[in-house]
């Protein structure tokens with residue numbers, strides 16, 4: 001089989017759990033479609049896409065259907081976002097990203113960073129990455145339900161920063177996950193590592209604690225970053 005056919009065959013195995021045909025908020029500055037990859041190895045209590053977590057759930061649509069959709073959107077969309085679930089769970093992802101780029105689209109990835117080496121291999125194929133940093137290292141396992149998850153996510157963050165690829169580092173927070181004091185320490189740790197773009201997202205999942213940050217605390221967080229985004233509600 002020719003190399004192109006092998007890559008296409010790999011991409012065709014991507015299990016797609018859903019597709020958003022148009023978004024202006026998931027890939028900064030671009031009009032994009034979002035491809036939701038099925039499956040995630042973590043189990044965050046506040047996950048907003050629980051239907052995408054089970055990797056054995058049959059695909060909602062074939063990769064060929066995604067390609068057919070994108071073919072009709074050439075010239076209308078700037079890019080394609082691979083989200084999830086956790087896209088890097090699937091070894092078909094690099095071939096799928098390459099295929100999308102070959103169609104002329106820019107590419108973005110939303111990831112929890114649980115596979116640092118896979119992320120490193122993908123970075124040359126990406127125009128933008130949204131990386132979740134779920135909390136301080138010592139809080140990770142409780143948040144994700146996955147032992148050792150924090151080391152992986154923070155390793156991914158270091159690789160992303162070293163790559164020079166445009167990014168947003170984001171943290172979903174409520175005071176029941178970890179304290180405001182720890183949140184400020186987290187911001188310090190991120191800034192010390194070289195994070196310049198950080199988004200703090202209020203967790204509104206059922207059972208989430210009430211928002212407890214004062215305006216002064218938010219300002220203190222903001223001052224640590226060149227670009228700071230606060231997403232409430």
Ligand code: SF4
Pocket residue numbers: 040041042043044046047048049053084085086112
């Ligand atoms: S890493 Fe993301 S997709 Fe996976 S369980 Fe956590 S919030 Fe959900």
